[in-house]
Amino acid sequence: MKLKKITALLLGTVLTASMLTGCNEKTDVKPDAPADQQEVETQTGDEGGEEVAPAAEEKKEYAEDEITDFTCFIGMPGSEINDGNEIQEIIAKKTGVRVKETWLTGQTAEEAVGTMIAAGEYPDFINGGDASVSLYEADALVAWDDYIEQYPNIKEMYSDAEWDMFRQEDGKIYWANVFTNSYGENRETGHNDEAFWIQCRVLEWAGYPKVETLDDYFDVLENFYAENPTFEGNPVIPYTILCEDWRYFCLENAPEFLDGYPNDGSVIVDVDNMKIVDYNTTPTAKMYFGKLNEEYNKGMIDKEFATQTYDEYIAKLSTGCVLGMCDQNWDFNYTITDVFAQQGYDKLGCSYVPLGLTAEPGMEQQWHSYGDTLNNSSGIAVTTACEDPDLAFKFLSDCLDQEIHDLRYWGVEGVDYLVDDDGMYYRTEEMRKQATDDQWKANHVCTYSYFPQWLGTSKDGKNAMQPSQQTSEFFATLPEPIVKCFEAYGAENYPDMIHSKVCETGIWYPMYSYSNAMTTDTPGGVAWTKMGETKHKWLPKVVMGNDFEASWSEYMDAYNACKPEDFLAEMQEELERRAATAE
Amino acid sequence: MAREKKERVKEASITPKITRKELKRQRVLIVWSIIFVIYGVIFCYLPLGGWLMAFQKYKPKTGLLHSKFIGLDKFKFLFADATFFRVFRNTIAMGTINMITTLIMAVLFAILLNEIRTSITKKVVQTISYLPHFLSWIIVTGILHDALSSTGIVNELLVNWHVVDTYIPFFSIEKYFWGIVAFANNWKETGWNAIVYLAAITSIDPCLYEAAAIDGAGRGDKIWFITLPSIKPTIMILTLINIGNVINAGFEIQYLLGNPTIVDVSETIDIYVLRWGISQMDYSLGTAAGIFKSLVSIILILIGNSVAKVLGEERLF
Known part of the structure; x- marks a missing residue:
């Protein structure tokens, strides 16, 4: 009898536990300290190992226990870098911040962000892609306004007029797009469109x-x-x-x-x-x-x-x-x-x-659009879940520090690039080859590619901010x-x-920065969603059909049923609003 | 002594009166039941409060308590949306196909397995057959995707055997989709589902078979006249439970195998809820669709149960 009771008790406990764990599971998103710390230490010994002078605060090296780990979700597919990535560690020592980036996998950005909002759980940094406005509406983001004034690096990313374009309905700025933004002379050699x-x-x-x-x-x-x-x-x-x-x-x-x-x-x-x-x-x-x-x-x-x-x-x-x-x-x-x-x-x-x-x-x-394009519909943001927003913004500012920026895009001097007598950066054939190697990139390179960055000319006035825009590199590759x-x-x-x-x-320009941010709260937004669905379904059918004329007219019927006029009317309104602000 | 025992037996056969003594005697059972009742309340009943969302213009900012009530607007949108009906049809259709085919396959497989005489073969076959149950859908769909792609094994065989001239783009032809989903479900679950039926078959009294053999029944007759009628109650109960699940035709498999060209047949209610409720942040609409789904599910179970009642078969309640 006793034995039976004990067995029943045990079984019951196991059952209850197994049922509950299903709902309790919470993955700890904060990454553990990298395991191969030593290796990094030796690798970086010659790079940042100088004695820290008490006066030179910029040169301060953060010890492992002073480094704050942040998380960042990016609403785009991408490849995660390995824990203990060498340049990530160097940047962590110099800035006191290490960011674990996670990317979109097998979902759309809206789905991923929608799930976060529904659960109310956010990473420290987020780039919500097209779902950025939803994050703002859910009160999930920290306003940038005070920090923009505090950090000149951040402030100089955009002119006041450009910053104004990021303002949301409440008049505050919650994110900044980090792409196609040139410092100094524009160095465009590629067609990124x-x-x-x-x-x-x-x-x-x-x-x-x-x-x-x-x-x-x-x-x-x-x-x-x-x-x-x-x-x-x-x-x-x-x-x-x-x-x-x-x-x-x-x-x-x-x-x-x-x-x-x-x-x-x-x-x-x-x-x-x-x-x-x-x-x-x-x-x-x-x-x-x-x-x-x-x-x-x-x-x-x-x-x-x-x-x-x-x-x-x-x-x-x-x-x-x-x-x-x-x-x-x-x-x-x-x-x-x-x-x-x-x-x-x-x-x-x-x-x-x-x-x-x-x-x-x-x-x-x-x-090809010459010059920079400002897409204000998405960008890097700091969430309310971040326990130390001051540090988060300091890190965003540090990202634009030339030394950190060079580390992110050029790498470690002597390992990833060399400097000639004129102070120009260049890479050997071997360095170029290794820069295209996935394994190397995961272990060594850390561009924090969705964090603030520059294109154009480096603050030294000679080099390009990113190797792809360095004239010599462009032609050599x-x-x-x-x-x-x-x-x-x-x-x-x-x-x-x-x-x-x-x-x-x-x-x-560009009008897509408005349509990307539309929600189904307005008739235009509903139309925009339905138009997208209809086009997704019909365009491949139209291309694959045997009778083009017939499938085209069927498609047009389905398309017109989405009330595109609602969408176009709202776009017209926005166009006029934007044109008016210019005057 | 004997009398006491007799009384106990008598007591057990009727529902015992709730007395303090009785409560004390069953306290272990009661404690455990309470735990499960609490579990049910927390995880099944409390979340129902979220149904309020369906009648609100819900915004995460204002929350459940301060969002504006809009009555049945979301339901009106739902029933005016042609997509919703298509999605509903797909769900019911795929659910029914899955339920019927998996039932037939599982029973058939259990019977065949039962007919195997050597126990080692039987165990090996059974183990192998239920292993796919433990694979996640992402793996199963990955295998399917590769097998049915233009360079996959299926197309290569078809072309090499001159069944077709050029490969078939399986995932862009609407009429194949439900079949592919049913096939995947059966491949994954047949072995697993057969376990229950196999257990039911094992509990059949061997005397019945012996008697039938004496009467001159062959193997087929034994299956038809003894095995099948004996496991009928099990089949009925499991079918009844599954009827409520018809509306849960699946999410992962359609989500992972579907693509815009065949969205007309591939999208289920769950995907619809995800797309509008989560992607478009229209949580209210998603909730409304979810409520509708639950209602349909309850109605289906009630219908199934009454049919079983009329037929005088096993039923749930």
């Missing part, structure tokens, strides 16, 4: 023809494909389209560019009479999707494009078998350039060059086939290659 990309070996094979329209583009692809159906033993895919989740811009927004307009993202702004135009229904849109449909039925377009995930897409590009696609440079080229360099495909001419196609030959276009391609087209760099009209963008 959208384009129709093509492998330069295709152009070389075709004798560097003039490629101006979609027809020209697909002609070159078709001819090349007919004679080169395989690459390194794998079948060539002439053209693929990424349309997973928010990245479906690769499929949907080309019509605005083809008509010669800049990347307002969700709409076209007709500058002549300040009207919002919907690019989904223009004749160019129909022409573009018609062309894709034609090419799909010819077998020129990847049969699996509609279902491929971003990872699958990158894997496909990495094989060097995809001849062309429409995409944003930042969406694929950072990864692909490294992969091609590792595989040696860059020497075979697989690297992509951008083409500025238009609906009609000879039109002006704005695929440029593969031979690309150099030949540039020469053939009389281009010096990527922007020359795409040859966009040089013009100032309007004060309202």
